[in-house]
Amino acid sequence: MSRAPRTPPPTERLGFRPMADEDLDDLAALLGDPAVMRYYPRPKTRDEARGWIDWNQRLYRDEGYGLWVVELRETGEFVGDCGLTPQQVDGVTELEVGYHVRTALQGRGLATEAAAACRDFARDVLGATRLVAIIRPDNLPSQRVATKIGLPFERTATSHDLPVHLHATTWPTHS
Template sequence: MKQEHVVPAPTPRLAFRPMEVDDLDDMAAILGDPDVMRYYPRPKTRDEARGWIDWNQRLYRQEGHGLWVVTLRSTGEFVGDCGLTPQEVEGVTDVEVGYHVRADLQGHGYATEAATACRDHARDVLGVRRLIAIIHPDNVPSQRVAEKSGLAYERDATYRGTQSVRIYAAAL
């Protein structure tokens, strides 16, 4: 069920665009940052960051969405990524809203602003009926972002067979 790839509408401070190979330096920096990736098994290598870009480009083609590069509208400066990806949790596939914001730009509401725009895009453009966020139990800042974007704690779950996670969800 491939859809035309359309990015979310800009917000007052942020703009979205498809991830490109030219974003490798920025994506490798954010995905390799131990602070940004502290709730992942480990930071990603540059090759893994390239794989992340490839994965999102494949999602754009196959699903009509993925994680997008987020930039400041005022300057075009790279903020991070945010978007919508299919994720399987305990045998059920849902659309997840995910987000990464540069460590030096965290705490300014960018993740919430981007996640809320992606939630609205999922509902209004893609027709998604249920949205989830898969969050490490200790990642309180990400849990707050999910809550501020309208998702509520649903349950604890096992992700990818081993990871204990919290599922936040919303009916759209």
């Protein structure tokens, strides 16, 4: 019997839940939006959004975390996704916090609020000792989010064969 994956606790404005098959329309719209995906090689197709859900459902099973659907607590409105994924940076697997917010809801601090909750979940629940954000050099809004949640610029690196800015923090281990 599989148990539901844990999620970060709700924040003042946001709730988190695992991605489900029923989220395909919202995620396809989010990941297919050229404005949301402007720092990616290209927007994702509906089939790729289906793969995004499958990938995260595998991460929940295998790792106990992934990207979660983010909703406004007050209305249940779909905000985007935010969470934790293992990512390769210069040949090393790092734990990354990532986030996508619908264009209509950007500029309200929602990415920062969601990413801070995921940072705390990584540190306090998963016991992670390091967290990174992998950001394209021209993605200044995402770099601001990373800095606001305590992940300062560390170095220029390569991820998925692309140059990136690696923002990172390390926490002490607790024995």
